[in-house]
Amino acid sequence: MVTILEAKDLTKKFPVQTGIFGSRSGSSVHAVDEVNFSIQKGETFGLVGESGCGKTTVAKLILKLLTPTHGTVSYYDKDIFDRSFPTNEMRKKIQLIFQDPYSSLNPRMTVYDIIGEPFDIHKLAKGEEKKKRILEMMKIVGLAPFHLYRYPHEFSGGQRQRIVIARALSVEPEILIMDEPVSALDVSVRAQVLNLLENLQKKFHLTYVFISHDLSVVRHVCNRVAVMYLGQIVEMGIVNEVFDDPLHPYAEALLCCVPIPDPRSRKSREILTGEVPTPIDPPNYCRFAKRCKYAQDKCYSGNPPLTENKPNHWVACYFPVNKISDREER
Amino acid sequence: MKSKSTRNSPDSSTRENGQNNSVLTVRGLRVYFFTEEGVVKAVEGIDLDIKKGETLGLIGESGSGKTVSALSLVQLLPIPPAKIVGGSVFFENTDLLTLSDKKMREIRGGKISMIFQDPMTSLNPLYSVADQIAENLRVHRKMLPDEATKEAIRMMNVVGIPDAERRSIEYPHQFSGGMRQRVMIASALSCLPALLIADEPTTALDVTIQAQVLELIEELKQKYDTAVLYITHNFAVVAEIADRVAVMYAGYIVEEGDVYTIFENPKHPYTIDLLSSIPRVDKKLSHLEVIRGSIPNLITPPEGCRFHPRCKKVMDKCSKVVPERVEINERHFVRCHLY
Incomplete structure (x- = not known):
């Protein structure tokens, strides 16, 4: 390892x-x-x-x-x-995927511009070569070639997240940092994106840092x-x-709070009382002690x-x- | 145990709902939005029954019409562009759709109250929380200001806001998200409504706070015997709180049944696939089922069954004829040509 x-x-x-x-x-x-x-x-x-x-x-x-x-x-x-x-080198190797595919794509750029931008920034390809590689990326994430000159608003949430993933993968990174990548997606689309991420990891030997508040998703992918x-x-x-x-x-209490999609597992659970205290000047003892x-x-x-x-x-x-x-x- | 009274014999008649203790009976509700791009057929004839003390979980993805249905029950939709083009909503033997604005205002907030997803936008930032709860009491229960404030503080205690007396003069921005949602619940329940409509009340909250709020709703429901219409996109939350479940897709209720039937013996392909596409916290699934494609545009919805382009069991008939609502077991309804 x-x-x-x-x-x-x-x-x-x-x-x-x-x-x-x-x-x-x-x-x-x-x-x-x-x-x-x-x-x-x-x-x-x-x-x-x-x-x-x-x-x-x-x-x-x-x-x-x-x-x-x-x-x-x-x-x-x-x-x-x-x-x-060498920060620029690292930026190529570590890419980021955000939660909201609606705000992380520039509405004035076409898919071609969006996925192509990293090629320009890192001077990896231009002209026909660039277009070829963009189309290749689109195929990998499951977008059709006719999507090339469309704008983000023409896509659904799941497809937009595919564009974001294609953009991140275009520079052949080693690490993908994902901050709540599926939280904004609908249930039926979430599974598509999770499965896509799983396949991409195998294909490109990627390392994922997966940030989420959704413990069920974390259990599935991590x-x-x-x-x-x-x-x-x-x-x-x-x-x-x-x-x-x-x-x-805390981990015990947190896990206990997550509802399970099975009505028979309904139980009277010990619910953590109170709320997360403010992170301003925390105490110098265990931060969870009071709860x-x-x-x-x-x-x-x-x-x-x-x-x-x-x-x-x-x-x-x-x-x-x-x-x-x-x-x-x- | 869940109340046995929910297993009454099916009763499809709308006007005799006094006998089967239905609090709310919706029949054939259709809501369209008339926009510049065309007519959005948001809700296409839904039927709902909620009995006293029963929680109906209305589940669906974004754009399935669940919130539009709920808002049209209490006539909170902007008209135009929205228009209720058909159906009836019987609440305590009156059709809410025929009531005047004034009559409707008396019911809304009184006998039917609502909690929304984002408590910050549903609370007025310029009034203290006790004033907002008390307003409800003054209007609907005709209480005097002092009496109303006292009752508001009592309700704040009931929903578990610590130090309620002191905090009652504070403003919404001084409360955390979970506490704001408690204020909303206190306000919603202050007039002892017969029906509580909760639209994604825990979606903006953290899991530990969600668990607290769910428990609170359950506890208060038991205490006051309130009927609850709980709208969410989260199957796990529905499993936790609902007695009956209605699954919505693109303006139709595609399946409805009691919570055990829906989770253990789902019949509609959409319900089946959706249930096997959600990851679980208690065990690792080897494979997540995928539903291909995405939710249709409701201006030009697919002909026939609106799920047919995404369905794995699609037949010729599905793209031509809208499936009828059939009762395949006692109080288990499905809209699918397979049955």
């Missing part, structure tokens, strides 16, 4: 500005706080969590669209924030998953292990580090949920 992307102590704080002139108040939003993970070549790594947990900020840091407060991201062991790092809460990774591991035997009380039903004194004494509880299954909790002993108690 080759590590393709690695984040070390990745932290991003945004200063809170107050007043008309935006004077700094000294507080800051801890959007991403000491996040560590590594992504292997060819895998699908999921980042999940509720809104405001920092998953999109992580994506922006990986893409070098934001500079971290401290910590690093390395791409093949090279620090991407280093001055000598190999490994990291659960985020208030800017920190609280649990990380193989998707089946994390989803079947969550160790962190946690297992919280003890120790939880208020310090911030639990992310440690390997079982092989390849990491958790940031002093008292991880142990399913087996729980069952015995009952």
Whole structure:
């Protein structure tokens, strides 16, 4: 296994500005706080969590669209924030797919212009060669050749997302960062796009970073998953292990809240009370302690580090949920 | 257990709904939009029955006509371009479609109330939340201002807004999304409606907050015996909350039945494929079923069955004749030529 992307102590704080002139108040939003993970070549790594947990900020840091407060991201062991790092080369290798295909396509550009633009920017092809490659990309994502000179408004949501995917793939990237790629799509179209992404991964040996709040979709597409809460990774591991035997009380509660499309699985579940607190100046103890039903004194004494509880299954909790002993108690 | 009263003998007569405790009976409702590009046939003759204390999940993709149906029940559609071209909506033995605006206003917010997807746009930013809940009570239950405010605060407690007394003078922007939705629910239930129409009330919320809101709706439904029309595109939410399910596609209800029948023994090809195309959180599916193509344009919908261009079991007849609504089992209706 080759590590393709690695984040070390990745932290991003945004200063809170107050007043008309935006004077700094000294507080800051801890959007991403000491996040560590590594992504292997060819895998699908999921980042999940509720809104405001920092998953999109992580994506922006990986893409070098934001500079971290401290910590690093390395791409093949090279620090991407280093001055000598070839950013343009990396931008070709790491591509991005956004949630909303309605706002990520320029309405004044035809499909030809949209998919062709990366060829111009990276000076990969022009003229007939460019057109040939655009048509090839369109075929790969399932668009017909007669779509070439159409505008985005002439397409449905699913087709637009195919255009976005074709644009991302046109420069032969290694990594696709996907921020809620199917959340805006209808149910019947979502499966088409998910299956397409799966086939493309096999065909081009792509590495996916899949960001979503939809845990059902994450379970379907990801190999490994990291659960985020208030800017920190609280649990990380193989998707089946994390989803079947969550160790962190937050992961357990989150998974319990996801409805299952089966009326017989309806159960009176323990619902997490309260809401995600503000990420402005979070406490220096476990950020979940106040909502946690297992919280003890120790939880208020310090911030639990992310440690390997079982092989390849990491958790940031002093008292991880142990399913087996729980069952015995009952 | 779900209430057994939902298993009454089928009753297709519209006017005798007093006997079978139907709160709402819709027959042949058709809603068209007359636009410059042409006539959008958004709702093409739907039939619905909701009984007291029953939750009907109306499920469909975007553009299937679920919201238009709901809005036309309470006459909230913009007319023009919309026009209700046919059908009847019986609510407590009166046809809502024949009522005057004034009469309709008395029912809306009182006996029938609604919750929408985005609580921020349905709450007035210039009034405190208690004032907004109290307004409802003053208008519909003729309460005096003090009494109404007191009742508003009580309702805020009922829906689980912590520290309700203090927060009652706050404004919508001071509330989080989940709490705003609770304010909406408090307002909607303050007049003890016979029917609650909830249009995607949890779609904008995070899963943990969604679970809280779903539980709240269920709890209040039990408490007040309210009938609920729950509109969503999410099958998992329907499985969680509905007693009966109606699946909409391109303006038609293609299948309707109780929640167990729809999930365990679906008959319409659209329902079958849709159910096997959704990923699940509790187990990994080896393969997601794909429905080819996308939702049709309703200005020029496909002839015959509107699902036929995407259907795997399409026959010659499907592109020519609109399938009738047939009852294949007790209270299990399908619109498909296969049956």
